[in-house]
Amino acid sequence: MPASLNYYLTKFHNLARNSNGKQLARQLSLEDKHTQSLLNQHISLDQVDELCRNRLESPWDEIAACHLKALVYNDEDLHLQAYDAQKDLVQFFQRAMSGLTRWCLPVLYVINNDLRILATKVDNDTLETNEGKRKKLEEAANIISKSFTYCITDRSVTKTSKKFGTYFMIGLLFRIYFKLKQQNLCKNILRALKATDMPSIEDFPKSDRVTFRYYLGRLYFLGEDYAKAENELDLAFRECMKSQRKNKELILQTLLPVRLIRGVLPSRALLEQYPKTNQVYGDIAKAIKCGNVKAFNEALVRSETTLIRQGTYFAVEKAQSIAMRQLFRKVYQVMGNSSRLAIPKFKAALELVGLEVDMEETEWMLANMIYKGYIKGYLSHEKLFLVLSKGDPFPNISSISQ
Incomplete structure (x- = not known):
């Protein structure tokens, strides 16, 4: 028997006997440094079963x-083998x-995650023949759900x-379900979680909490429950360590659209800290703040491919109404906060930011703002006036139901 394999099996035996889950997990990882020394020995697969039976106890x-x-x-x-x-x-x-206790969890995490990775490799090899279906990843999800x-x-x-x-296993399953675009399966997991007497989520590792809240926030986002989505994503972002820049930017991909809809713009300091996020949202946020609808539309077009890939395009598109509200509010302020404003003034403001619109389009935009709750008032079509409510004609955006 090659010396390194002999050493590996001896070490494996001792770790299992001493219930050393963290170190045993490393011995069962496909990415650990021990793998190369074993591979250098050119292991004969015909002899593996017998060698292991002679050195280790079942299982x-x-x-x-x-x-x-x-x-x-x-x-x-x-990859298939x-x-x-x-x-x-x-x-x-x-x-x-059933015969093991909490010490075995690091092993459980590693072997299930490696199963996900290998299933993905197999599917990537056979996507064309399987007509784009990820059959092995679906099968892996069913197996991993039993670990959960x-x-x-x-x-x-x-x-x-x-x-x-x-919560670690939930994070792994949610990652797969999102990859498979089978987010509806997440509901089964959440129902099981709700029906079980569990320790407080605060008693779990921070990394598990962050992952769970990130995916839960995305689920709420998909269901257009933006208040709950923001709450979970904000918690995930705050708990995620500063060193995990990639993960924090991943959370921002959904958190920022949710906040934009509410009229909450990212600070300059935040955007400067995350350049990739700034590249997508910097010009969009600036256009909203200035009420420049044309600049918003142009920025949206530039970021369209990225936003569609992230699944947030339509949410960000909704923020155009906020840019328009900002513009119309500026007209109100320039005109001395008058409750009666001539519609041609709004047409002129739109043209000032580069939008060529006729009077009918301007009226339609104002009517749409009133319908959505961004403006309180009514239109006088015959006299071409917008009559504003004397109390809070431009309500706080966060108070408006999305």
């Missing part, structure tokens, strides 16, 4: 053997979970409970 012999197979196949770019071996590994581990079930239904005492793996 660790089967788990280690599956890991070694997945490792070799993945190195040879045989690697996926099948990893699937067996996860299922062997799941069957063993083993966590959330654990009845061990709180200190050793595998329930503390629940």
